[in-house]
Amino acid sequence: MFKRLIVAAALIAGATSAYAQQASPDAPAGNAAKGKTLFLERACWQCHGREAQGGGAAGPRLAGRVAPWPAFSRYVRRPAEEMIPYTVKVLPDQELADIYAWLRSIPAPPPVASIPQLAPRK
């Protein structure tokens, strides 16, 4: 009965995991280590999880499927859906570039087949 307060802002994540493998030539240089810290300090983790693993209804997974820089940066500044907007004043361009660099550097998770708890069950 209670309306869900937070819904997914799916566009910040690429539609497919193929984005993770694509180069993003338009992206400014970023410091991935700083980006990881900023991801926490600027509260991105609140919806997307501390590992950018996705927070269910609150925010989609970004690890492994972050969108190309033009779409990513534009969406962060002016989200069309439910995401909390981050203007330049709140999150300067360089900080956003650092976060982007970290998101693109996140290693792939272990294969599902290697995790017994996630194996299909009958």
Add this chain to the structure above:
Amino acid sequence: MPRPSKSKVDRRGFLKGAGAAGAAALAVPSAVVDAGTAPPEGAAAAPALSPEQASQRLAAETAPLDDEANPLVVADPGSDFMVDVLKSLDFEYIISNPGSSFRGLHESLVNYGGNKSPEWLTCTHEQAAVNIANGYYAVAGKPMAMITFAPSGLQHAVMGIFGAFSGRTPTYLLCANILDGEARRPAFDWGPHAMQDPADMVRDMLKWDDTPGSLQHFAESAVRAYKLAMTEPRGPVMLVVDAALQENAIAGRSRLRIPKLTLSTPPAGDAAAIAEAAKMLVAAESPLILAGSVARDEDGMRLLVELAETLQAPVQGGGRAIPNQHPLSGGGNVRTADVILALNEDGLFGRLNRYVDQQVRGSSPLLRPTAKVISITTYDLSTRGNYQNVERFQEVSMAIAGDPQATLPGLIEACKRLVTADRRRVIEERGKALAAASAQALERARVEASYGWDASPITLQRLSAEVWDVVRTKDWASVGGGVNRLWQVDKFYRTMGAVNGGGVGGSMSIAIGAALAHRKQGRLCVRFQPDGDMLYVNSALWTATHHKIPMLIVMQNNRAYHQEVMHLQRMANRRQRGMELASRGLPGSTLTDPNIDFAKMAQSMGAYAEGPIANPQELRPALLRAVARVEKGDVALLDTLTQPR
């Protein structure tokens, strides 16, 4: 004795007054005091009696006692009859935090009623008591009785009653009151134990209430209340039970009669309208079923599966709709559907429209302009104006007043009659595509759960997967939270459906009530418990341990009211102030410094508990230990530190 001021009656003042009263009683000359005993120090000396007065007093104090005419006792109190009435309604349990306004009924339930059917459940807070009753109904399918008193106890109960109202739960409330001012004890019975109209406090949330003036009236209203509570759409009811009616002797017992309870059958939708709806559904290219609270039992779930399979239509929705790994579960899309069947959907506007919580609020339809919406619901049959639980008004193409489960057999038959060979081919092709999409979605869910697998704090996805892996071979039942697509919800009783506790603070108690209802079947009950909710009425845990209600509680402890953290971040960003504080501790929303030790809290109330557990590698062994304790009949709690989302 000094009379406490009405405006300053508190527990300390009451006890002080009671002590003074005791001392004064000792000072009064009486046969119970040995004449040779000196009065207590400080007590007034007894006034001297004349010989005539002494003689009269001696005669009075030594005269033979007539037990039949003893005004100090009652052989047949009204509350005994009330117990007969409650027994006729087949209540398994009555739950309460005790109160003197219902001391008569309390004593009758225990002694006259033998503390069976209903059995008394001891609870430490009225809000918890109502919510335990709410949770019990969700599994047992029948009401639990709850008793409190006006106004204080009822005020504590209000949030639980709001939950019953919101969740359309037929919780059966009894509220004791001391109506007659002459019968009230000074001071204490006037303030926290008496009202003119107690039900007025919660009437906006009740389906029905009454204040019986006689025992016959009580019997009739008690049966009526039960019947109305259980008539669709269901809802909470309340009887105000006068203390004098409980404590006074029954007058004319032979004339009293308890009416027979006959429940109303749920109303099916109009046959002509159902036939028209079937035409639309069978002709649809992309039908979609939005399921609210449809099924009351396993049969309701089976019927919805049958309708979905007849149409090969995807089913979206909470509650206990169809098994969650059924090929038709969870698929489809409101944006592409051409015919939508909404069943007891009380949030239909929210399902069919996009709403964005940005500075400029707005909503826009998700539906195709030509899409048809058919609504079958009982929710329009009983509404209240004050509480705004109706959402915005949603236009529909066809509105059928009826109970979905009662309507489904007719709708299924009507659809089957209309399926031609050509339509069957189209329907089967649609089913194949939906089944393939469903299988892909399940695989995607496995991949999603693998991200952050080794993170600490533990991801919610890993927590859920670890618990599932431990309980999946058991006869398990979720009593709230944490169950996702990777779990196999294959039976009606695996989940609770839409149970409402009135807001944060109710769900722990709901889980206890549900686990109680599962107890006789020996099911392993699992509850995923947020920390913020736990802190409201955590003493409900004691009711679970005291009454030996086995259950596994796995904390989702993010040490915050995290949803509020996100709301504050939204406000700060909208105002371009940012808010780095949120990562370190947000005033008003985070629950750190000191951290709360939920394991110790649970242990203090007799539960087995471990934690805090932040390392995901430690989860499985802890779960195995906890489940072993639950299977022995214990309450077990694991305080697991999790990511907030």
